[in-house]
Amino acid sequence: MASQNSSQRAVIIGAGIAGLACAVRLRAAGYAVTLLERHAEVGGKIRTLPSKAGPIDAGPTVLTMRHVFDDLFAQMGEQLEDHVTLIKQDTLARHFWSDGSTLDLHADPARSAEAIRAFAGEKAARQFTQFCARTSRLFDAFDAPMMRAAEPRIGALTAHVLRNPGLIPAMAPLSTLQRLLKSSFDDPRLRQLFGRYATYVGGSPTHAPAILSLIWQAEASGVWVVKGGMHKLTQALLALLRTSGVDVRTSAHVARIEVQQKRAKAIHLADGTHLPCDVVIHAGDPRALPTGALGADTAHIAKGTLKAQRSFSARVLSFAATPHGPGLAHHNIFFAADPISEFDDLMAGRTPTHPSFYVCALDRGQNTAPPKTERFEIITNAPATHDTTDDEDLTPWLHQITQQMAELGLTFSPTPTTQAVTTPQAFARMFPASLGALYGQTPHGLTAALSRPTARTSIPNLYLAGGGTHPGAGVPMATLSAAHAVAAILSDQTSTSLSAPTAMRGGMSTA
Numbered sequence: 001m002a003s004q005n006s007s008q009r010a011v012i013i014g015a016g017i018a019g020l021a022c023a024v025r026l027r028a029a030g031y032a033v034t035l036l037e038r039h040a041e042v043g044g045k046i047r048t049l050p051s052k053a054g055p056i057d058a059g060p061t062v063l064t065m066r067h068v069f070d071d072l073f074a075q076m077g078e079q080l081e082d083h084v085t086l087i088k089q090d091t092l093a094r095h096f097w098s099d100g101s102t103l104d105l106h107a108d109p110a111r112s113a114e115a116i117r118a119f120a121g122e123k124a125a126r127q128f129t130q131f132c133a134r135t136s137r138l139f140d141a142f143d144a145p146m147m148r149a150a151e152p153r154i155g156a157l158t159a160h161v162l163r164n165p166g167l168i169p170a171m172a173p174l175s176t177l178q179r180l181l182k183s184s185f186d187d188p189r190l191r192q193l194f195g196r197y198a199t200y201v202g203g204s205p206t207h208a209p210a211i212l213s214l215i216w217q218a219e220a221s222g223v224w225v226v227k228g229g230m231h232k233l234t235q236a237l238l239a240l241l242r243t244s245g246v247d248v249r250t251s252a253h254v255a256r257i258e259v260q261q262k263r264a265k266a267i268h269l270a271d272g273t274h275l276p277c278d279v280v281i282h283a284g285d286p287r288a289l290p291t292g293a294l295g296a297d298t299a300h301i302a303k304g305t306l307k308a309q310r311s312f313s314a315r316v317l318s319f320a321a322t323p324h325g326p327g328l329a330h331h332n333i334f335f336a337a338d339p340i341s342e343f344d345d346l347m348a349g350r351t352p353t354h355p356s357f358y359v360c361a362l363d364r365g366q367n368t369a370p371p372k373t374e375r376f377e378i379i380t381n382a383p384a385t386h387d388t389t390d391d392e393d394l395t396p397w398l399h400q401i402t403q404q405m406a407e408l409g410l411t412f413s414p415t416p417t418t419q420a421v422t423t424p425q426a427f428a429r430m431f432p433a434s435l436g437a438l439y440g441q442t443p444h445g446l447t448a449a450l451s452r453p454t455a456r457t458s459i460p461n462l463y464l465a466g467g468g469t470h471p472g473a474g475v476p477m478a479t480l481s482a483a484h485a486v487a488a489i490l491s492d493q494t495s496t497s498l499s500a501p502t503a504m505r506g507g508m509s510t511a
Contacts, residue, residue, distance in 0.1 A: 008493075011036065011267050011277040013254050013294070016044020017475055018466040019283035020237040021072055021482030026281075027244050028075040029490060034275060035241065036252040036267070039430070043234040045438065045467075046475070049420075053320035053363075055229060056375045058422055061360040062089070062331060063224040063233070065476035072479060076240060083236035085227035089365050092223050094329040096408055097189055098337040104329070107222060120187040131184050131194070131213070132220065134170050139217035141167050147471045150484040151454045154447065172210035173446055180210035192339040196356065199381055201473050202311025202439030204343040209446045218476070225330055225365045229375075230475075256295025257282075257462070264462045268295075281485050283465045285440065286453045288433035298462065302453045310384040311439035311473065312346055313424035315397070317378040321412035323361070325405075330365030333358055334408055346383055355380040357401065359410070376412070384437035388428045394418040440468030455485040456492075463488060 010026045012019045015037035023035045041047070048055035063069065063086065073080045080086070092105045092112075103119045106112045109132060117125035145160045146152050161167050172180045177198050181191040195205030197215040226232050241248055253270040257280060267275040282289065287305040289298045335356045336342055342352040360377040363370040380401065398418055405411065424436035434440075441452055452470045455463050465485040467478040 008032065008278045009276060010034070010279045010281070010489075011275055012281045012283055013257075013267070014038075014044065014283035014466065015042035015238075015248065015250070016283060016466060016478065017046060017234065018478040018482045019044070019281070020234060020241065021479045022281050022283055022465050022485055023241050023246050023248075024072055024237065025075050025482060025486035026489070027241065027246050029486065031279070032245075033241075034247040034249065034277075036254055036269075037248070037250045038253045040251050042238050042248065042250065043231055045431075046230050046234050048229065048231045049318045049422075051318070051320040051375060053371065053373045053375050055231060056318040056320065057229045057231065057360070057362055057377050058316055058318040060230050060475050061362065061377060063226055063230070063475065064218045064222065066222060066224055068476045068479050069233070071483075073240075076244065078240065083240065084232050086224040087227060087365060087367055089223045089225060089330060091329045091331070091365070092219055093331040093333060095193055096326065096332065096334045097192075098335070098408065101189065102326070103189075103193070105220075109220065116190070120190065124185065124187050124190060127185050128190070132216075134184075135214045135217050135220075138167070138170055138211060138214040141170075142211075142214065146449065147477070147480060150470075150488055151456070152450060152470065154450055157450075175210040177205040177208045177210050177212050180213060181205065188339065189335070192335055192356075193333070195339070196333060196335075198443070199312065201443045202313075202437065203443040204312075204347055206340070206343050207347065207444040209444075209448070211446070212443060218474075223331065227366060229362060254294060257298045258295070259297035259459060259462075262459060264298075264459055277461075279461045279463070279489055281463045281465055281489075283482070283485075285431055285434040285466065285468045286464050287435075287440075287468065291433045293433050298459065301457045301459065301462065302464065304451065305441065305453065305468070308451065309442040309444070310435050310437035311442050313382045313384045313427055313436045313438050314379050315351070315382045315394075315424070316422040317376070317398075317401075317416050317420050318422070319412070319416040319420040320373050320375050321414055321416065322373055323376070323410065323412055325410040326408070328359065328361040328364055328410075330361055331358075332361065334405065334410070336404070342381065346381055349383045351382050351397065352380065353400070354404065355401075357404070376416075378416075382424050384435045385424045385428060386435055387425050388436075390423055390425050392423075392425075394421055394423070434468075439473035440466075443472070455481070455488045460492070 008031050010031040010033045012022050012035045023033050027033050045059040047059050049058050095103045113125045116128045185191050198205040198208040255268045255270045258266040264280045286302040289301040290303045290306050292299045336354045342355045345352040358379040362375040428436035454470045463485045465481045467473040469481050471477045
């Protein structure tokens with residue numbers, strides 16, 4: 001581990017996956033790191049609820065873009081597989097429709113094409129192959145200049161597209177994802193299936209740009225189950241950080257960031273603790289800064305987030321039960337009969353009356369037979385909200401969901417109760433200033449990805465990371481944001497060290 005920066009004190013606010021990844025990278029660079037988390041446990045949205053069958057995931061459920069996490073552990077000279085057990089899924093997802101049809105997509109694209117051929121015919125299989133080629137090209141084309149670029153610029157992206165003119169028709173820049181899928185697939189079920197990937201970043205296929213079709217490639221390139229649940233990943237990172245000397249403080253509520261002479265000088269906790277710092281990373285929702293939640297000194301940071309439309313939220317059921325009905329994979333989607341009404345409701349700010357829903361059978365896909373009582377997470381989309389009070393009666397909604405599942409042949413013993421539901425209001429309380437949105441800003445609009453805050457701020461030693469910043473929402477993207485933030489810190493330290501007179505160096509004037 002490098003030690004040349006050991007006198008530099010870094011404080012990270014927020015111990016979700018981005019904050020944990022920032023701590024790993026800064027510690028590997030030799031910084032003295034303090035990681036602050038307002039909740040009793042680290043992990044952020046990678047969270048669990050207790051049950052008689054063990055901890056149940058109540059957030060992300062699978063790992064994609066594994067190379068991002070291999071690289072993260074490599075920063076500390078470690079291998080990911082030495083800290084968590086990953087099980088690659090042959091079945092990416094199992095899909096169910098109200099007409100009784102089902103479709104598995106596989107890690108092997110040839111198997112997926114064959115399954116679609118059996119499901120919807122030869123033409124559908126050809127259309128799928130063409131769609132995969134299109135989205136693969138988009139993913140490869142925008143990986144480096146967009147996702148891996150710390151500060152993507154519209155000019156640079158435009159030049160990149162113009163140098164590769166074949167990208168323009170693949171992007172379908174004037175089209176929504178829904179319109180692209182209508183021209184890509186004759187079978188409406190396949191349009192519904194691939195339109196759902198817009199919800200993975202909190203958007204609707206009716207309003208998300210067609211370029212978001214590339215999200216499919218993140219899953220197509222591999223899905224891994226973390227044995228024991230996704231929280232095992234954050235626990236492994238926590239153990240690694242503590243072993244390496246990182247000061248991890250939970251139940252640590254940050255009251256304000258103190259700024260003097262245009263630099264962050266200290267973090268003040270609600271309990272009166274004062275933490276001097278040379279560099280600060282805010283790894284929570286960037287909207288917290290302009291709301292004044294972290295003090296007046298930083299209220300001018302990321303002001304655009306106050307006006308930006310928020311992404312969708314969710315209602316999440318986490319429970320243990322014995323399932324009855326169709327065979328389940330780890331990753332299951334049950335589609336509503338009407339593919340559009342759900343998104344009409346969401347765009348109008350209403351909880352969908354008849355939503356599609358995601359069922360994660362947490363004990364499936366583990367290469368072992370599931371126990372009699374299994375752990376489940378069921379997610380339905382819901383609008384974000386300004387409200388933080390849970391005074392709505394969830395009984396009618398839960399009855400509707402269980403009735404929809406029963407119509408598709410899926411029931412549980414015992415039936416989950418409203419006590420097992422996490423609502424947008426609860427997410428708004430857990431993640432202040434988020435308005436309960438799970439993915440930061442909306443992905444709607446062709447340039448939406450460019451409107452997110454990037455790592456650097458107008459305060460030279462204050463940086464941003466997390467799913468609300470570039471490159472966006474989701475566990476891999478939030479983890480990549482940490483790489484961008486720490487790379488900016490190290491770059492700024494080097495450039496300042498080379499330019500500043502020795503006599504003027506002190507604190508973060510060298511960072």
